[in-house]
Amino acid sequence: MKRREHILLVSLELFNNEGESNLSAVDIANELDISPGNLYYHFKGKDELVTELYQRFEVGVELLLHEGLEAKSTLEEYWLHLYVLFEHIYNYRFFFRNISDLLQKYQSIEPRFRRLMEQQSRWVEQLLTGLLEEGVIADPNLAAERIKHLTDNIMLLFTHWFQFQVLRNRKLGQHDFIQSAILQIMTLLAPYMGNLQLQFMEACLELYQREKQG
Amino acid sequence: MKRREHILLVSLELFNNEGESNLSAVDIANELDISPGNLYYHFKGKDELVTELYQRFEVGVELLLHEGLEAKSTLEEYWLHLYVLFEHIYNYRFFFRNISDLLQKYQSIEPRFRRLMEQQSRWVEQLLTGLLEEGVIADPNLAAERIKHLTDNIMLLFTHWFQFQVLRNRKLGQHDFIQSAILQIMTLLAPYMGNLQLQFMEACLELYQREKQG
DNA sequence: GTCTATAAGTAGATAGAC
DNA sequence: GTCTATCTACTTATAGAC
Numbered sequence A, B: 001m002k003r004r005e006h007i008l009l010v011s012l013e014l015f016n017n018e019g020e021s022n023l024s025a026v027d028i029a030n031e032l033d034i035s036p037g038n039l040y041y042h043f044k045g046k047d048e049l050v051t052e053l054y055q056r057f058e059v060g061v062e063l064l065l066h067e068g069l070e071a072k073s074t075l076e077e078y079w080l081h082l083y084v085l086f087e088h089i090y091n092y093r094f095f096f097r098n099i100s101d102l103l104q105k106y107q108s109i110e111p112r113f114r115r116l117m118e119q120q121s122r123w124v125e126q127l128l129t130g131l132l133e134e135g136v137i138a139d140p141n142l143a144a145e146r147i148k149h150l151t152d153n154i155m156l157l158f159t160h161w162f163q164f165q166v167l168r169n170r171k172l173g174q175h176d177f178i179q180s181a182i183l184q185i186m187t188l189l190a191p192y193m194g195n196l197q198l199q200f201m202e203a204c205l206e207l208y209q210r211e212k213q214g
Numbered sequence C: 001g002t003c004t005a006t007a008a009g010t011a012g013a014t015a016g017a018c
Numbered sequence D: 001g002t003c004t005a006t007c008t009a010c011t012t013a014t015a016g017a018c
Helices: A002-018 A025-032 A036-042 A046-070 A075-091 A099-105 A109-133 A144-167 A174-192 A195-213 B002-018 B025-032 B036-042 B046-070 B075-091 B099-105 B109-133 B144-167 B174-192 B195-213
Strands: none
Touching: A002 A025, A002 A036, A002 A046, A025 A036, A025 A046, A046 A075, A046 A109, A075 A109, A075 A144, A075 A174, A075 A195, A099 A109, A099 B144, A109 A144, A144 A174, A144 B099, A144 B144, A144 B174, A174 A195, A174 B144, A174 B174, B002 B025, B002 B036, B002 B046, B025 B036, B025 B046, B046 B075, B046 B109, B075 B109, B075 B144, B075 B174, B075 B195, B099 B109, B109 B144, B144 B174, B174 B195
16 A cells, blocks of 8 residues: 555656656656556556546645635635645646646546536635625726636636746746745736735735745 | 648648647548648658648737837737737637647747747737826836736736636637637726726727627 | 558557566 | 566558559
């Protein structure tokens, strides 16, 4: 059972660094210093490996979303959940490198991922509505339609911001990646906020930075 | 010479509909009702095919960008160029389905694409600065920093909005795709605009819609 | 220009010995 | 549990006939 776990961890590392599609089962076995046959003993193939890694990603995300929905979190908690979501995305970033191809290749993941996105989307919409109701965001023009578009944009950041940064040759570590993503969301929302609220958000950012450094 | 052109057009169609990575040289030859050997006579391989298609995309985009920069276009023209850019992106959408993998596979394209993105990025920044100077956008808080982030977000829409729509199972035709993209940009900029300017933008949208329908 | 035939390379998968 | 050996399937690429 320990070997199985080891294979998973090393695979995740390899996938994240080199891309899932660039690695064959043999490559993974070589890196692990075991034979391909042995790898196939533990996992029926790359299929089972990727699916299990996705499982872990999904569980982590759903935990966060449910926490948010059920426990009636404060907005601060909601907001800090954003950080953890991007942390999560970074840790499983191989998955977001070429999502379309990956979902096509591993079709059992596709419906699950779509469901996850829908959940996430509703979560974001609640976050925005919450910010609006609490007066953190205060703008009469923020109609339901506008909120939908903002939600889409934030979802786009979830699913493709990492790819975009790679595309622009910005090789960011976890921390810088998360920070850039949150900054991007703040840019989206900034115009709807007063100066006090903006300062609150920026304080959150700094807080998170210090927490991670210390 | 006519067959060569025919191959290019059919390949573009196939790539757009099924994804470049899902098609082998044999598949393309079959669709064309010619032999693989014949295909290899005209193009050294998928490599040469894809590169030549990219070339066409690049030429089209650069034409637009240069028009904008040199001819000192009015802001209206600038804005309408956005439509045409997304039109272009849609016509070569296979390219944006999994950009990272594609650029890794066809390495001669990578530096060219990056250069193109830089140009486009500067172009967008000029558009935003222009809107600011002309008073279409009127907000004292729009510092240089904020403009950079907005530019990034718009670039993200250029490179990944199509992928995102596919991911969310929204199968849009060219027209609906362009409209959704422009709406997304408008949502970004709306809070910085007065009601009059917003109406102008929406008028642009309707105009474009009618033009394309009629 | 176009075809057939075939080589060469690679990924995925399994059987059977240890 | 782990290994070696091997097989299938697929794609790219080329040589040589028509």
